[in-house]
Amino acid sequence: MPSSRIMDLASVVMASTTKFEELLTTHKLPSPSFDPSTFAKLPPSDELQETQTALLEAISELQALVLGPIGMLRNNALMYIDLISLQAICHFEIAQSFSEEASYTQISDKCGLDEITLRRIMRQSMTNYIFKEHNNMITHTAASKLLHENPMMRAWVAMICEESWPAASRAVDALARWPRSQEPEHTGFALAKNTSIPFFVELGKSTRAKRFADAMSMFESGHGSAISALLKHYPWGAIGKGTIVDVGGSHGSRGIAIAEKYPSLHCIVLDLPEVVADGPSKIPSDLKSRVTFAAHDFFTEPPEVAKAADVYLFCRVFHNWSDKYSIKILRNLVPALKYGARILISDICLPEPHTLPYNLERKMRASDLGMMAMLNARERGRHDWAEMFREADERFRFLGVQDPPGSQMAFIEAAWEGHGVL
Numbered sequence: 001m002p003s004s005r006i007m008d009l010a011s012v013v014m015a016s017t018t019k020f021e022e023l024l025t026t027h028k029l030p031s032p033s034f035d036p037s038t039f040a041k042l043p044p045s046d047e048l049q050e051t052q053t054a055l056l057e058a059i060s061e062l063q064a065l066v067l068g069p070i071g072m073l074r075n076n077a078l079m080y081i082d083l084i085s086l087q088a089i090c091h092f093e094i095a096q097s098f099s100e101e102a103s104y105t106q107i108s109d110k111c112g113l114d115e116i117t118l119r120r121i122m123r124q125s126m127t128n129y130i131f132k133e134h135n136n137m138i139t140h141t142a143a144s145k146l147l148h149e150n151p152m153m154r155a156w157v158a159m160i161c162e163e164s165w166p167a168a169s170r171a172v173d174a175l176a177r178w179p180r181s182q183e184p185e186h187t188g189f190a191l192a193k194n195t196s197i198p199f200f201v202e203l204g205k206s207t208r209a210k211r212f213a214d215a216m217s218m219f220e221s222g223h224g225s226a227i228s229a230l231l232k233h234y235p236w237g238a239i240g241k242g243t244i245v246d247v248g249g250s251h252g253s254r255g256i257a258i259a260e261k262y263p264s265l266h267c268i269v270l271d272l273p274e275v276v277a278d279g280p281s282k283i284p285s286d287l288k289s290r291v292t293f294a295a296h297d298f299f300t301e302p303p304e305v306a307k308a309a310d311v312y313l314f315c316r317v318f319h320n321w322s323d324k325y326s327i328k329i330l331r332n333l334v335p336a337l338k339y340g341a342r343i344l345i346s347d348i349c350l351p352e353p354h355t356l357p358y359n360l361e362r363k364m365r366a367s368d369l370g371m372m373a374m375l376n377a378r379e380r381g382r383h384d385w386a387e388m389f390r391e392a393d394e395r396f397r398f399l400g401v402q403d404p405p406g407s408q409m410a411f412i413e414a415a416w417e418g419h420g421v422l
């Protein structure tokens with residue numbers, strides 16, 4: 001048989017699929033299916049994750065080659081249609097409307113959508129393996145069941161469909177209207193929502209702030225998550241008895257994880273008032289004295305309680321801001337810093353082109369544009385991070401960037417070497 005790129009890729013697909021199945025069996029998991037009883041995510045195994053990555057890489061290149069450039073561009077451009085049905089599923093609570101089985105008429109009665117429209121929406125989503133139909137009766141697949149029973153998953157999908165997608169559709173208009181602006185209100189989000197108020201302030205005016213925080217929680221636990229990498233690959237134990245301040249820490253998931261593993265650490269979570277208001281209710285009772293909250297706007301000086309801590313952690317915060325505002329955030333931190341304090345950023349660090357597996361790079365570049373659409377912000381590469389600290393204050397000593405294995409997020413670290421502040 002002649003050798004060609006697609007034949008090589010097909011061999012990789014075959015070999016990786018075989019290995020994937022074997023590893024699933026080792027972990028006592030069934031072969032993947034669309035049945036609700038299938039597993040929702042992979043167990044914590046580096047080998048499984050690596051095999052999955054290799055398989056997806058090969059499938060995605062093979063698909064692009066088999067489609068050819070016309071087919072590929074067409075597929076890319078038509079992606080928006082999938083979001084119509086997904087948004088409708090969230091908005092009309094279609095997945096929650098039945099447990100086991102229902103007819104279109106029953107679902108239509110529950111959701112208040114005209115039956116014919118409902119059927120069109122559901123049949124389109126079935127082409128993405130969301131819901132299944134047999135003899136005019138609808139049942140759940142693994143994906144629709146997840147939406148049915150997991151409020152965090154629903155919050156995440158709804159947040160993307162109702163905040164990010166409309167913003168994305170106006171991002172290019174915003175670029176044309178405000179070229180080179182670094183202002184958070186000059187965004188696709190502002191145009192889509194007809195507001196001159198920046199994203200986080202706008203969210204804070206409604207229950208959307210809670211939905212956003214719930215959505216953030218969805219992917220933050222488990223293997224390969226930013227939190228598991230944070231626990232595993234940063235030397236928290238070396239701090240001994242100390243204080244961590246999680247700036248923009250939302251509902252305190254990192255604080256909980258750190259406090260659970262390190263009984264001599266106290267974590268203070270800072271976030272906007274409407275976010276921290278819900279925080280204490282999420283903290284297990286035995287950790288309440290060591291995971292505490294304070295309201296804070298990081299464009300102002302930190303509250304007294306958060307001064308002189310050992311580590312200031314910023315997880316997924318800076319990617320929400322342009323350079324101008326990221327530098328302001330760092331400068332506002334200065335009055336809180338004692339000599340030697342660490343600034344630890346857990347965030348995406350954009351790779352140099354072609355240095356990472358295709359799928360991973362694709363995800364990171366997509367996130368970069370997503371941040372532009374919502375907040376006029378950007379992800380940064382290694383040199384940008386160093387530059388940002390230098391610009392903020394020369395007393396920050398940039399310590400470098402580390403890529404914890406198995407995590408999409410990098411650790412960017414600096415030490416404060418200023419004297420006389422505290």
Ligand SMILES: C[S@@+](CC[C@H](N)C(=O)[O-])C[C@H]1O[C@@H](n2cnc3c(N)ncnc32)[C@H](O)[C@@H]1O
Pocket residue numbers: 200216217220247248249250270271272275296297298299314315316317320
């Ligand atoms: C992308 S979320 C990340 C949340 C959390 N650190 C995580 O990784 O899951 C950004 C966080 O920054 C918070 N935030 C936005 N503007 C802020 C401000 N001016 N002051 C303090 N926190 C702010 C948001 O409320 C949100 O919790």
